Structures are given as structure tokens and as C-alpha cells.
Amino acid sequence: MSDIVEKTLTALPGLFLQNQLTGGAAAAKAPFSSRLGGLVRGITALTSKHEEEKLIQQELSSLKVTVAAPTTTLKMMKECMVRLIYCEMLGYDASFGYIHAIKLAQQGNLLEKRVGYLAVSLFLHENHELLLLLVNTVVKDLQSTNLIEVCMALTVVSQIFPREMIPAVLPLIEDKLQHSKEIIRRKAVLALYKFHLIAPNQVQHIHIKFRKALCDRDVGVMAASLHIYLRMIKENSSSYKDLTGSFVTILKQVVGGKLPVDFNYHSVPAPWLQIQLLRILGLLGKDDQRTSELMYDVLDESLRRAELNHNVTYAILFECVHTIYSIYPKSELLEKAARCIGKFVLSPKINLKYLGLKALTYVIQQDPSLALQHQMTIIECLDHPDPIIKRETLELLYRITNAQNITVIVQKMLEYLHQSKEEYIIVNLVGKIAELAEKYAPDNAWFIQTMNAVFSVGGDVMQPDIPNNFLRLLAEGFDDETEDQQLRLYAVQSYLNLLDVENAFYPQRFLQVMSWVLGEYAYLLDKETPEEVIAKLYKLLMNSAISSETRAWLIAAVTKLMPQAHSSTIVETLIQEFTVSLDTCMRQHAFELKHLRENVELMKNVLPVDKSCEGMVVDASLSFLDGFVAEELNHGAAPYKPHHQRQEEKLAQEKVLNFEPYGLSFSSSGFTGRQSPAGISLGSDTSGNSAETGLKETNSLKLEGIKKLWGKEGYLPKKENTATDEVEAQPISQDSVIMENVDQIITKRDQPPALTQSKEEKAKQLLASSLFVGLGSESTINLLGKADTISHKFRRKPKVKEIKSGEITSAHTMASSSFNSLSNEEDYYLDTLQDRGDKELKKLSFNSELLDSESFTELHMVEKLSNCNLSASSLFADNNLEIFHPSQSTAVSVANEVSLASSLLEEPTEHMHSDLMEVCNNETISVSSYKIWKNDCLLMVWSVANKSGSELKNAMLEITSEENLKVTEQVECCLPIIEAESTKNFQCSVQMEQPFTEGILSGIINYQMMDSHSVQLEFSVALSLLDFIRPLKISTEDFGKLWLSFANDVKQNIKMSESQAALPSALKTLQQKLRLHIVDIIGNEGLLACQLLPSIPCLLHFRVHADGLALWFRSSCSTLPDYLLYQCQKVMGES
């Protein structure tokens, strides 16, 4: 058939002329679109783009007049719509017609409606605001007795429908599942599939009906239901294991040719159905021996039946192989699958070859012998003229890289990198090279040179964590100090050489790396003096091609080197140069440099040599500025608004129409939630404008292992421990000899004429031996098996720091020492220990009367957020930067004072509380406040201090709140007299009436001075949603029950780097920062619960997947999930 098409289409130019003359078959079929015909012909006749533009603009303006004219009939409107679609396809804006498309769908007769619906589905996307206007039409058509109308409505719903209007049509569509016509049932199933994609909880209650659809007597309906099942099983396979038998039976029937012949495609029975079922089986059988056993037979049969030499059988075979390698392994099937892969790899058809390579990349870690089998083909593909094949080959090599073949493989990757221009490829490849280099680098020189290549090519497009990781590696070093110094020295020397090259261009990021390294480690140099290095940096600084960000890095390096230099004429000129710079940032740096130069002591403290890894004590809360801030506020300065609040306000301003049914929603836009082709994760740009901050960013690249897409963990036989030693003992020198040879040969190959055929062959053989070294059938498994664990040449040091904390109660000391002994390894252990530690603490606290066991054990996790002063929690600080709580001791003492001074107050110290913060003051009085996060409420404590030497009379404190806050239990706050230099305390509890992100509690204090004039001061305190969130301790069963009973939910995917998205760290962040209670952890999923005071529960289910987190909130309150999601995104973004 396709031949016929080809022939017809090749005869096209001739046909075109004919068509013009005779009207042609095409034109005859569509008399009503003759105007479109005219337009199309008109455009074809034009020669230049400019003329086309003119014509279309003309057309559009005439269309604009026509569609707006009241005399235009619907029939004409339909015709206009077609032309509008055409204009928009050519890339011109026809948005004025959108509303008319909706009208046409609403008012037209059947065929006008059809075009109207089509235009709507082409013009609008599912978040378009006009789409809401379509809902009524859809509802009407769904209720129509005319089948075609129902079909059209269902078709449009399955493509685009506003998420928040789903309830309006859902019951109608559910009804359609029982419709007598299969086409209606089929479309209804697909509409529900669409709903499942955009709002899964809304269709959850009809799962039972999906099962009915799966058993539908019509094949089309059943096939449509598989889309839903595939999606649901992908999300959670364990709940659908009971359906395995059904899927197997269906597949058996399909493979056995039991379906109507209509479904055959090139005499293959229902290939789409087969592939869908194979995918489902692969997901169900993953890591599950019992389920897998159910499907061995049918897989075998599928393999056997797919023998026809047609593309579509290869498609099925490919899926079969995929499934066989995904499920619990069976050796017999694996053998057959491996043979199948062989067929693909060796096929002369390029598409099949590509898929063969793709299959190999997936299975290679399970079965490295396959790579050996096909090594010659792989070598050939490495030089294939089609870059896609080449790239896939490199991907394959990337997965078999080990310490022995790294140099050759990386060299091949670099060659490819130099030829590529597409940014996405460069970013991707550069990341891989950097990863391999960190893992397997054979020596310092190679490592630095490779990274130089990475930085020069990847330059400013690569992920920012590559340079960050590299710098961290250099800074943290490894176990061997001399080795570290050599590596650093080598890096310094190599950069100095690079900077000596005349007219060389380096990307900004590379220059930033260089300047950091030179600044930190130039002291290791013997020959070159710091002055020389400074001179080089200065030269760069004066280069006009340097970005201001890089300049900041450069000047930071100069600042670091300055104390080491003896004479500093260059520094002086530099300071002079930049103190008058127009760039304020540079000016600032220059001033800093100048001041540091004048104060040698300070300089040594601020910039110690080779101490980049030592934590520096930083007053993170900037408490020394509090006085200044308060003063400014008093003078009428606007209070500081946090970033998100500003954004919120901006958002509120920008949004003209709010289509969300409730409050402000930060989630749910389909743009972010769903994958889009442009959704390349760009990563956060973390490059700070100083070297220090740049370094502290610890976005780590995928350092651990290579992602396994196919296959089962633990499939690799693990008995090879005995063989390990032998392999290790294999003389590496031999390999390196081979590699050298290969290198020579490769360089020779660059001089083509001299080489004969046989030599080329030999070269390939040699290349093969160097590429596949370490993959030998015996040595392979353990080499690959433990590759990820052993040979990380540049291994990270554990990050957790010892805790130095003086003022801990005895119970704390015991607890924390038990932590220390156990938790000195990695974050991961820390997390697993948290629970244990939790219990331990509980036990301890029972003994110790010092602690209120309930509130303490639960809340001590909530550390950073609250600056709490329970020192045990600093254990969980995973930063190098230790946060210093300046007001810790003062807060405690104040709190004590408070409890002594006022008997009204419950002992506040047993709860977590914030630092004491001054909210307003003048020369006589000062009001401070702090928050106590009690289990059942938020308690605000106000302390009014009389600073003056005389007493104040009739002082009165009044707290008012925004509408969504409620202040209760306000104690007597009228004081007839405040004595000189004394402090009085008040407290009130605050409840949140309605969820919000940030609220303001404001107050007024009134008093009379001795000379009897009255003074009034105003103050305000910001409260956040998190102040009202408490952990909710429930069991998994309760969680399940609650989950089902809640109607409001929000689902969102957050993209994250792999290391961030690891379950333990994500859990930790949520637990600590959001005060969520971890209910249960099942596999890669976690259940968490919290409540909004007084008692609105909110549940969170979250799952870790390859590139992020899938979050799913549910609550009885409609707005809470949105707000929590927002907080969650915020803390996850920060971590």
C-alpha cells in the first residue's frame, strides 16, 4: 500500500497543475472550502516570505471583519474558521477568532459544530481561560440524543478540558460507560483517562467501572481501558497484581489470533494491544517472582509468534525483550531475548540497529557478555555516519565504563562532543564525562585535563553542579593529604598554563573555576610568586569580554592571594581602578579589598589559607541588624516582605480573572504538573557571586551508580567474591600498554592515506580490546557488579560534622553521643537513625524530669525553621555551615525570667519557641515578642520593658489581627503602672481561622509618661502557616481511612536532581521544615500527616521517581493542600 502512496505522492507536481486546471479530485470533494482553496493557491503562487505575510495579514483583517459582522451566517463562520486554522498553522496570530470558534461549537448545526469543536481543540490549550465558556456546550451535547453530537463532545473532552470543571461533566460521562454504542463507551473511557491524568482523585471512585470497561465485549473499549491501567500501574503496581491473570489471558487471546480480523495490522493481530499489554506485564512483574511466573508462558509465545519480517513484529519483539528483562528473570527467556537483541543489532536496517543498541544499553549491566558478543558491531557504530547511532553507541559505552577502559571511552565522548552543536546534547554529554571522570579517573593529570575539556566545551551551558562538584572535590580532598595537594597543584599549574595562551577564549564558568582554584591553592606553587598570579588575574579582570559575575570571582581570588603577596602595586591599581567602577558590585568588592588590606588581622580571620572546608561561624539570622531594622521601621520604612509574599502579591495583581475555585492556588497548572517537550530541567543556577557561596552549594551530580532502566536489582549473581582478587590482580600495566597502542593507532588513523584495509581492521580490534577490557566473561560480573562501590577514585567525604555544643543537658549529651557514634557516615544513615534516636530520646526523657516528653520528642525535629534552642536538634544540620543562634542563651534567660515574673504564664521553656524579637521600641519602652509553638495552639508572648528611669502609667497593650486570625485567651493587658526598668509579660493564643501563607498580627501599646502625655506605638508580627502546623500522629490504617474520606486534593510533580530526591533526604526535609509526622514508609513512597491547628488534618503521600517527587496532598479543608504544597515546594527548592 505504502508503495502506492509513494507513487501517488511523487507524481505530485504534475498533479498539482492538473488540479489547478481541472479542479481535481481534491478540490471537487470540498466545494465549500473553495475560499480556502483560493487562499492556498494564492500563497503557493507567491515567491517571497514577505509577500506571503502581506497576503495573510490581508486575509486575517478581512476575516476579522467578517467574523465580527452580525450578518455572518454560521455557515460562513464555519468557512472562516477553516481559514483561520490555516492561517494559524502558518504561524500567524488568529486569536481574535477563538471566541467565535466556541460560539460556533455552541450554536452551529452538526457540521458547523464539528468544525467549531475542531477549531477549539486546535486553538486552545487546557489552561486557556476561554475554555470555560465551552463547558455548557459540552454538557448540552453530552445529553443530546444524537450520537454524533455526543461523540463530538466526548472527543473534545478527551483532548482539552478545564480541570476545575470536571465535576460538571463527570456523572454524564460515567453514564456513557453503559451506553449501547461501543464508540461512545470507548470515547467515554478515554475521557476518563484524560481526567485521570489531570485530576486523578476525581475519578478514583470509578475504578470499579474501569474494571468493567476492561471486560467489555468490544475490543476497542477494552483497549482504551488499558491506557488507564498502564498509567495507574505505573504509579502503583502493587494494587493491580490481582489483574495479572486477566492481562495474561487477554494477551494470549490476542497472540492466538482470537480477535476479529479488523484488528489485524499487516496480518499481525492487534499489535498496539499487544504492546500495551506487554508494558503492563513488565510493570506488574518487576521485582515480583510470583507474578512474573504467571507470564513466562505468554511471553515465550509472543516471542515465538512474532516471526514475520515486518516492522511491526520487530516493535512487538522489542517490547517483549523489554518486558523479559524487566520482570523476575528466567534464564530460558533471557537467552531467547538476548538472541533477539542480536537480530536487532546485526540487522542491516538502520532503525533496527538503533533499537538494538538501545536495548543493549538497557540490558548491558545485567548481561555484559552481550557487549562482548557484539563488540565489532559496536565499534562500527562508533564511526557511523548517522550521529544518532553514534550517540546511542556512546550511551552504551558510558554504561560499561570501568577503571580500565575509561580513557578510551572518554576520549570517544570528547571527540563526539567537539562535533556537536546542539545544546541539549552538549549538556548531557558533558555531565556524563564529568561523572565518569570523577568516578574512574586513572590519575591526576588525566582528571584535570579531562575536566578542562569539559569546562571549555560545556562552558556556560552545562549544569552548574558540575563546576560546583569539581571544586568541592578539590577542596574536600580524599583520604590522602599529599595526593590532594598534588591534585590541587596540578590544577593550579594547568590553569596558569592555559591563561598564558594568547588570545585563548574560555567560557565564563571555566574562568570562575580557575579563579577559585588559583585563589585557594596558588600558595602551593614553588616557582611562581603570588604576585605573578595576581598579575594574571588582573589581566583577566581588565579584559572586556569578562562578565561581571566572573569579575566578582576574580576579585575574590585576588583578595585571597593578597595576604601572601609581598608587594602589592597591582592590587593598589586594581583598587583604584574599581573603586570608581560604574558597576556597584565591583565597587563594593574593591572597597572590601581596600579595607581588608588595611586590617591584616581581620583579613587573616576572614580569609585563612586552605580553610575553605572549615565551617565558619556565621550569624545567619543577622541579629546584629535588628536594632537598625527596628529603627528604620519606626521611621516609617516598609517592613520586609519575603520573596514568596512579594510574588504572591504580584501574582494577585497580574491575574485578572481568578478561575481557581478557591483561594490562591500555587499548584495544579497543567504546565508545570505535566511533562512538556520543552520541559528540560534547567537546574537552579547556583553560581553565587562569590567563590565561597558557589562552593557551599551542594547540588550533587548523579554520583552514585548509573540509572538502571531495565531489569531487576540483584539479578547479577553475587557469588564472585572469590574471583575478585584475581581480577584485581590482573596487571593493569598490560592494559595501559594496550591503551597506549590504541592511542597511537588512533592518532595514526587521523592520517588516512597511509593506512591499508588490514591495518584498519587491526586498529578496530585493538580499539575493541581496549574498550571492552574488564568485560570478559569471568571477570565481568564482579567488575561491573561492584564498579559502583569500589573504584570511586574521588570519593566524597562524609558531610556530617561533629557537634560541638556546650550547653546540653545530660540527657541530650547521652542521646547525641549515641547519635554521633552511629551517624558519622552519611546523610542516609542519619535519616534512618532519626527514628531510632527519636525513641531513644523518648526513653531518656522519661527518666529525666527536665523534659516534657510529649512535646519535646515530637518537635525536636523541627529544628532549623524555628531556631529552637534545644541543642540536640543541631545534630540534624547537614550543612557545613553551622548556624549560630546568637540569641539562644538570651532567649532562654528571658524565657526563664518570663516564667518567674509572671505566674500567669505556663512554663514556656518546655515547648519550642522562637527567639525573642523586638517588635517596636522608643526611648522609654520596648516591646518584644516570641512565639511558643504549643501542641494545641500558637502562644504569643509579649514582653513590655520600661527602659526609662521613671514609671509609666496606664499602659495598655492591644492585639488586633487580620480577619483570618483569631486571638483568644487574651490576658489582662491593662497595667496601671510599669515601674522603672522593669519588664511585664503578656500572652495570648492565636488561632488560624482560614489557611493562608503569611499573616500579620498587629498591636498597639499605649502608655502615659510621668508628665502625663500619652504615647502610642504600633507594631506588627508576621505569622506563617507553618506556625500553625503540627505533626499528626496516626497509624497507617487511620491514614488510609482518612485518605479516602477527604475530598480536596492537590497533586504535583517536583523536578529535582536525583540526590535531592532520594527518599531519606526528602523525608527529612519535610519532617524538619514542615513539621510533618512520618506515618509510614513503603518502598519509595512515604506517608506523612499533619494538622492545622486546631484540628484540620492534612495528609501527604509522596513518591520518589527518576527525576523528582510526586506529591499528593489531601485534606478536609479545600485550601490547605494548596498552601502546604506551596510551602513544600519552597522548602524542597531550598534544600
Add this chain to the structure above:
Amino acid sequence: MQFMLLFSRQGKLRLQKWYVPLSDKEKKKITRELVQTVLARKPKMCSFLEWRDLKIVYKRYASLYFCCAVEDQDNELITLEIIHRYVELLDKYFGSVCELDIIFNFEKAYFILDEFLLGGEVQETSKKNVLKAIEQADLLQEEAETPRSVLEEIGLT
């Protein structure tokens, strides 16, 4: 499937269907880049392309390129067959289809596509059923059309 594009050898877009919500600007950018990349490929090269984080599957039929974007883990070969089945459907409907049929009757081509793929997933694989659905709708169309066009011819509208 994320989207489907049909374009001519000259790079003119003939049909576009987006199954993911994107802004017009993004659509234009993607179309421009893809058309360029695909047209630059030599005939003997592989029908698959890695492009950003997507897999592009394309096939040329005479002067028309059919181009689909799927996710990386999707089966490329069956996507190729989806394209082919669509061409078969067009061919059957128009009776040996050519590019002009699609240019002048692109709305029909869209109707056929919507009966075959819905929301980015294969809706119906039986050729007979797809065409039946289209014909039913067309039949109504003609019924509605005939009296009108007669009226129109005698100038009553």
C-alpha cells in the same frame, strides 16, 4: 504521544496536533527547530531522533514528512507504525491520498486523526471502525449540506 506535525519538503507546516499544553511561542519554536533538523537528515539515516528530552519519530511519504514526538521510553517502531496507519487511513478516505488532499481538506485530515488518536493515545486500531465513524459524521454533513447548497445556488441565502 506529545505532538504530531506534518510538513512538506519545503518546510511548510501542513498539520499540527499538540497533545501537551504549550504556549504558541513554544509551539512555533519547536516546530521551527524540528522541521530544520528533520529536513537536514539524509534519506538513509535512522527514522528516530533524540531531541531535547524527547524522541522524535519521523517518516517521509513522497513530499510530506510525518513527525511524532514521543517520550524516551516509548516504543519507536510502533510509533512508526502509527504514522503508517494514519497514512493508510488517509489513503483509504481520500482514495490514494496526495499532499494536495491534505492541504485543501486539512480539517478532514484532523477529523480522521481525532478518530484514530485521542489525547495522544491510540483510540481505535481497526481501520474499518475509524472509517465507519468518519463516514457516519460525513453522511450527516452531506445531508445537511445538500439542501443548503441548492438554496445557495439559486441565491436564496
